Amino acid sequence: DPDPTGKGCAVGNVSCYYEVWWNSTLVDNGTFTNSTKIIFNEDSAHEVIIYCEDALGNSIEDSQVFLVDKEPPTTIKSFGEPKLGNGTHLWITSSTPINLTATDDKVGVDYIKYRITYLGNKTCPEVCNYNGTGSWRRINGTFAQFTIKEDSCHLIEYYAVDKFGNNETIHKQCVMVDNTPPMPNKTVGEPKEIWDGKDAVFYNISDKCWSGGNDSLECWKVTIGTPITMSCIDPDPHPVNHAKVCFAVGVDGVDKTKEYCNIYNGSYNERGDGFCCLNSTIENFTFLERTEHELEYYCVDALGNKGELGIEKFKVIGDPFKIKLNKKWNLISVPFVLLDNNITKVFKDISNDINSVWTYDAASDQWFVYRPGKENTSNLKEINPGWGYWVMAYNDTELIIGGDLYNPAVTPPGRELKKGWNLIGYYGLEDEVKDYEGPAGKGRIAYCALYTLRNEESIYPPTKWSSLLTYWEPLDEEFIELGMCDRLDSGAGYWIYVDEDKGYARATVCPEWLVEKICGILSP
Known part of the structure; x- marks a missing residue:
């Protein structure tokens, strides 16, 4: 009870009454004479009304609103790009921003704390309960952003504190x-050189x-059918996978990527670099033109991590061809000029299955x-078209070769035969013939295949040869005698x-009229 005179004139005998209201509900009230303690048990706003009077009835009433805050702030974590989640695991890169945003609707956020713990080369799920180590970093205010430098698994812990010191429970991810x-x-398949x-x-x-050197290139001779496989390996310890293969093709110095992309159903220029990208391994990629090519390729994973650019050059010549070899003896030939006729390279992939390869030169006997x-x-160094070869094999196997019968600025193949026995091969490939698996008559009739050996003076006899034999090990009669109207085989x-x-x-x-006259058929 204040003394207006300062001479002890206050009447005293003060009595007071208070009420506490919360959500329009009276939650506390009472009386006091000098002072009292009020405790708020509910969160949020409270209105306190106090009425006091002295012995003479002098009175005063006061009302104040108190905001009660015992709830901690709430922090939301978010990841920027790039990121990839599969429902249980989350991958990011060191450039991915990690955002912490804290809110407190009452007294406000004071600061955010977080720490990063390296857990090693393990595959860790998003929901985890590892114990973190190390010091916490404090960021004043409502927002914190950071990145993680090291690869592998990391534990993120964070919480916020409001201006009343209410601490949020520590979050972990x-x-x-x-x-x-x-x-x-x-991988460049066969045939190649x-x-x-x-x-x-x-x-x-x-x-x-x-x-x-630093600018060294892999350069290959291949055929139209040589398969090329392009795939990606996302290395440990924590590969995000989902890698794309991207390639570009040049033909004689001209970009043909878009045309090839349409053939392989890829996505052209999706990364803005003019490459064609596919979400899976590219198998059996083959070139379409018999000329020079450039193949560029790289891999990129789902986080945008891009691998090194590979560049290779190719010279595409002719077609692939497969020759079946039986255990023991085989009598074969090559139907075209090979990518590389060095005999060691021709048989390099099956050398462990081959005992020996023989040919006979009648000119030198x-x-x-x-x-x-x-x-x-060994004195046999090359494998050439027009020649026959005896091959002794330890096991059944396949010889894959490639080449072309005719090549620009190269003399077409041919040879001189001497009177008597000669070992020869069938020149060229007929339509749709891709392999030799034994005598099947898929080529031209002998008279036409050997037309340069005809009798030029008369058609009686029609040829300047009088005996023709081939050989196939699995048959009961291994040697097969052939006439001028029998069909021969490439290989x-x-x-x-x-x-x-x-x-x-x-x-x-x-001439068809001559074939009809000699063999009674129209198609040579």
């Missing part, structure tokens, strides 16, 4: 950081192919032999007896 790009895995690039016209690569791994006892070898020295090459003419 695990995340995997993947900054490692996927590695391209490219190393190309030195020295005859390249549209690419300046003569000093780059297989040079071993000499046998030549090649024994894999025994070059000191088969033959013994032929010629009546005089004669030139042998692939004939491009064989």
